Amino acid sequence: MGLIETGYLEYAELFSRQTLPTQERYAKGPVAIAECVQEIPCNPCESACACHAICVGEPITRLPRVCYDQCTGCGMCAAKCPGLAIFIVNKAYSAQTATVSFPYEYYPVPKVGDVVRGVNRKGAYQCEAKVVKVLSPASFDHTPLVTIEIPKHLADEVRSIERKCLA
Amino acid sequence: MMIRKEVVVVGAGPAGLSAAIEAARAGADTLLVDLNLKPGGQLFKQIHKFFGSSSHRSGTRGIDIGKLLVREAQEAGVELWLKSTVVGLFPGYKVGIQRGGDDETKELVTVHAKKIVIATGASENVVRFKGWTTPGVMGAGAAQTMVNVNHVKPGQRIVMLGSGNVGLIVSYQLMQAGCEVVALVEAAPNIGGYAVHAAKICRAGVPLYTKHTIVEAVAGEDGCLRQVVIAQVDETFQPIPGTEQTLEADCVAIGAGLKPSAELLRLLNCRFMFSGAFGGYIPLHNEKMETSLSGIYVAGDSTGVEEANTALEEGRIAGVSAAEQLGLIDGARADARRTEIWERLKALRQGPFGERRQTAEDEILREYAAQVGVPAEEVMPEVLTEAI
Numbered sequence: 001m002g003l004i005e006t007g008y009l010e011y012a013e014l015f016s017r018q019t020l021p022t023q024e025r026y027a028k029g030p031v032a033i034a035e036c037v038q039e040i041p042c043n044p045c046e047s048a049c050a051c052h053a054i055c056v057g058e059p060i061t062r063l064p065r066v067c068y069d070q071c072t073g074c075g076m077c078a079a080k081c082p083g084l085a086i087f088i089v090n091k092a093y094s095a096q097t098a099t100v101s102f103p104y105e106y107y108p109v110p111k112v113g114d115v116v117r118g119v120n121r122k123g124a125y126q127c128e129a130k131v132v133k134v135l136s137p138a139s140f141d142h143t144p145l146v147t148i149e150i151p152k153h154l155a156d157e158v159r160s161i162e163r164k165c166l167a
Numbered sequence: 168m169m170i171r172k173e174v175v176v177v178g179a180g181p182a183g184l185s186a187a188i189e190a191a192r193a194g195a196d197t198l199l200v201d202l203n204l205k206p207g208g209q210l211f212k213q214i215h216k217f218f219g220s221s222s223h224r225s226g227t228r229g230i231d232i233g234k235l236l237v238r239e240a241q242e243a244g245v246e247l248w249l250k251s252t253v254v255g256l257f258p259g260y261k262v263g264i265q266r267g268g269d270d271e272t273k274e275l276v277t278v279h280a281k282k283i284v285i286a287t288g289a290s291e292n293v294v295r296f297k298g299w300t301t302p303g304v305m306g307a308g309a310a311q312t313m314v315n316v317n318h319v320k321p322g323q324r325i326v327m328l329g330s331g332n333v334g335l336i337v338s339y340q341l342m343q344a345g346c347e348v349v350a351l352v353e354a355a356p357n358i359g360g361y362a363v364h365a366a367k368i369c370r371a372g373v374p375l376y377t378k379h380t381i382v383e384a385v386a387g388e389d390g391c392l393r394q395v396v397i398a399q400v401d402e403t404f405q406p407i408p409g410t411e412q413t414l415e416a417d418c419v420a421i422g423a424g425l426k427p428s429a430e431l432l433r434l435l436n437c438r439f440m441f442s443g444a445f446g447g448y449i450p451l452h453n454e455k456m457e458t459s460l461s462g463i464y465v466a467g468d469s470t471g472v473e474e475a476n477t478a479l480e481e482g483r484i485a486g487v488s489a490a491e492q493l494g495l496i497d498g499a500r501a502d503a504r505r506t507e508i509w510e511r512l513k514a515l516r517q518g519p520f521g522e523r524r525q526t527a528e529d530e531i532l533r534e535y536a537a538q539v540g541v542p543a544e545e546v547m548p549e550v551l552t553e554a555i
Contacts, residue, residue, distance in 0.1 A: 004357045007330075007365035007375045038362045039518035042218040044226030060220045061518030080226045082216035083363030106343055106371075123372030141216070141228065160370040163342065 008121040009035055011156050021068045030073025030090035030099070034064045035121075035159075036083060048080035075101055079140040088147070091155050098155035099132060101147040106163050109144050110134060118150050118158040126158050127151055172198040172246075174489050175262050175280035177253045177431065180208020181475045182467025182482035183286035184236040189486025190282075191243035193495040198278060199245050200264055202252040206240070207233035208288060209308075210475060212315040214343075215336055218361075219476045220514060229475060230315075236479075256283065256434050260462065282462045282489040285432055286482060289425035289446065289468035294328060298384035303392030307337040307422035314344035322418025326395045327351045328381055332360035332474075334422030338368050341420070348373045349414050352397055354380045354404050361520070382406050384419055392417050429469040435460055440534050444527035445471030451535045453542070454505060455488035456481055459535070461542040464489060471531070473524060480512050 017037035053070035088101035118129035133147035179201035213229025255263035267273035291306040330353035387393030399410035438459040464485035467478035491501035516525035
């Protein structure tokens with residue numbers, strides 16, 4: 001079963017479609033992971049990146065390729081991607097923990113210090129997580145970028161948090 | 168009362184707005200007519216960031232693209248009539264318009280146009296099942312209008328039928344509005360829309376039921392939807408007895424695709440063809456977006472269901488061509504503009520999702536060349552000729 005049957009990526013399928021950072025690159029700090037594996041006409045990530053680290057090129061249906069050496073993990077692309085398919089992973093956050101940053105367009109927007117429930121790509125609970133950063137400048141156009149701290153071994157799995165239903 | 172306008176554009180969605188902007192910028196006295204309270208068509212319920220290339224303002228929310236287009240139309244001097252329904256097109260480029268909202272006195276006005284652009288969009292397909300008329304069962308587009316335009320939740324627990332981009336995006340937006348999507352039901356074995364949209368709602372925990380359909384909508388004592396029965400389907404999409412599951416839900420949203428709305432062009436006996444990839448019967452058009460009748464153009468979903476970016480580009484072609492025929496743009500310049508726009512359209516129709524539409528577009532242009540060739544100077548429909 002793959003993405004088009006289930007609706008979500010498994011790590012193995014992502015790995016087979018996108019070149020991912022090496023462990024050496026992960027050791028250097030935050031980096032953008034484009035979980036974009038379908039050829040659709042879309043390229044805002046390319047112009048979002050001030051470091052020119054993302055290339056789509058021509059035709060615009062090509063998959064984005066992130067140059068991991070140029071990427072600083074700033075998160076602009078993650079906030080701009082219309083598919084909400086780019087994540088910032090920092091496996092060098094601390095000895096035991098990593099962080100993952102993801103776009104989160106639901107209310108209530110979590111606050112720094114909140115303890116939340118981390119979920120994987122299919123929405124299944126993985127671990128407790130702490131919100132360490134929430135960015136929502138005007139340039140993100142109402143797409144807050146939330147960063148959570150999680151156990152390091154789950155850095156390739158956790159991609160969002162459980163949504164809280166407003167009463 | 169006879170009003171004269173150089174260009175009349177019917178429908179103020181992305182296609183109609185961009186056609187009107189192009190025509191007015193070239194200097195044409197342009198009237199844009201729409202039956203809604205506000206211009207923008209479906210753009211004002213598209214609260215998500217658009218795909219496409221940077222040249223299409225991708226990454227910008229549809230609602231903001233709508234605001235920009237409306238401003239550009241105002242600046243270009245387009246005259247806009249809202250709450251105005253085009254009720255007929257008549258020989259001699261006459262456009263019959265009923266003006267006035269439901270709570271107002273209505274008047275019938277005939278506008279004598281030189282060029283007409285039809286950009287009337289599309290309508291939602293329905294899926295019939297037992298109980299499909301129960302209050303709470305609606306089109307996905309209706310549910311989207313309720314949350315994003317009117318700020319009313321259509322229900323609390325939603326079952327979405329259809330995994331095309333409309334079904335996926337509206338599911339996401341219903342959750343943003345505070346609803347719960349209890350199931351996304353799809354008869355095919357695969358997700359129909361973009362995987363990134365499916366991935367968003369999967370992360371939010373929405374269960375996807377591929378190879379399933381809705382077999383019954385069950386009303387509660389108050390007559391409103393209370394339960395939805397879904398079942399697995401076989402290879403011929405027939406429900407398999409014994410696989411039924413009952414879900415508690417108060418809203419079913421049906422995202423089963425759209426079909427082009429171009430009935431006005433039927434009134435003038437324009438040539439149509441069937442195109443599965445474009446959602447049904449569509450008026451033939453040439454590279455100028457001109458129909459089989461000279462001076463009558465078509466753009467956007469009404470000539471093949473796609474998305475806002477392609478509608479915008481087709482509208483631009485129609486506007487440029489109308490201005491050219493009026494002698495406001497010279498031929499070489501119009502050709503150059505069209506070539507550049509067709510290139511951008513080609514870029515949007517690439518990849519596994521777009522190729523089918525590019526093939527269909529090529530077929531339409533070929534059919535036009537074969538069946539029409541040169542657009543006819545407007546002819547009276549036979550019925551009318553006889554009546555006169």
